[in-house]
Amino acid sequence: MAYEPKNFESLLGTKGLSDQLLKNHFTLYQGYVTNTNKVSDGLNVMAKEGKTTTPEYSELKRRFGWEFNGMRLHELYFGNMIKGGKPIDKNTNLYKRIIAEFGSYENWEKDFRAVGSMRGIGWVILYYDTMDKRLFNTWINEHDVGHLSGAIPVIVMDVFEHAYMVDYGLKKADYIEAFFKAIDWTIEPSMDSMIK
Numbered sequence: 789m790a791y792e793p794k795n796f797e798s799l800l801g802t803k804g805l806s807d808q809l810l811k812n813h814f815t816l817y818q819g820y821v822t823n824t825n826k827v828s829d830g831l832n833v834m835a836k837e838g839k840t841t842t843p844e845y846s847e848l849k850r851r852f853g854w855e856f857n858g859m860r861l862h863e864l865y866f867g868n869m870i871k872g873g874k875p876i877d878k879n880t881n882l883y884k885r886i887i888a889e890f891g892s893y894e895n896w897e898k899d900f901r902a903v904g905s906m907r908g909i910g911w912v913i914l915y916y917d918t919m920d921k922r923l924f925n926t927w928i929n930e931h932d933v934g935h936l937s938g939a940i941p942v943i944v945m946d947v948f949e950h951a952y953m954v955d956y957g958l959k960k961a962d963y964i965e966a967f968f969k970a971i972d973w974t975i976e977p978s979m980d981s982m983i984k
């Protein structure tokens with residue numbers, strides 16, 4: 789069963805992110821969907837042909853997480869934005885957990901922005917560790933290095949250069965500002981109930 793690209797065109801017109809930048813980004817995302825399907829299909833064919841001990845199979849297997857996360861992280865990133873943004877509900881377990889972990893929402897935001905300002909390309913994810921009930925602002929290198937096993941991504945921010953250079957050049961902090969204004973803090977009750 790192939791993955792289908794999701795439509796995020798409702799984001800067009802988001803303040804601080806030009807339509808040109810967003811359209812390029814959607815096209816790039818669609819490439820990850822295509823390649824996730826290609827890699828998955830290729831691995832299945834090779835397995836059926838008894839080629840699982842070949843270097844080609846190994847390399848394709850290693851690549852799968854990169855393509856898959858390239859697809860899924862973009863879906864989470866576009867999915868956690870909305871035109872005009874939606875503020876966090878202070879009655880949610882998520883908000884209370886942020887306060888408990890970071891002392892204040894402002895401290896959390898400052899830390900998240902700082903992680904986003906790190907040199908390099910990748911992602912910043914606010915992760916919730918379901919086993920030990922902790923929150924972490926996490927740096928993900930490229931798409932696949934640094935994920936926290938078993939943790940749930942809560943907020944995902946793309947900090948690859950393609951996410952901002954068309955609009956902001958090297959002014960990454962201005963892009964992060966625009967992202968923060970577009971965050972949709974809506975949290976599903978089923979997910980919020982997992983946060984203690």
Ligand SMILES: [Fe+2]
Pocket residue numbers: 813816862946948950951
């Ligand atoms: Fe991206």
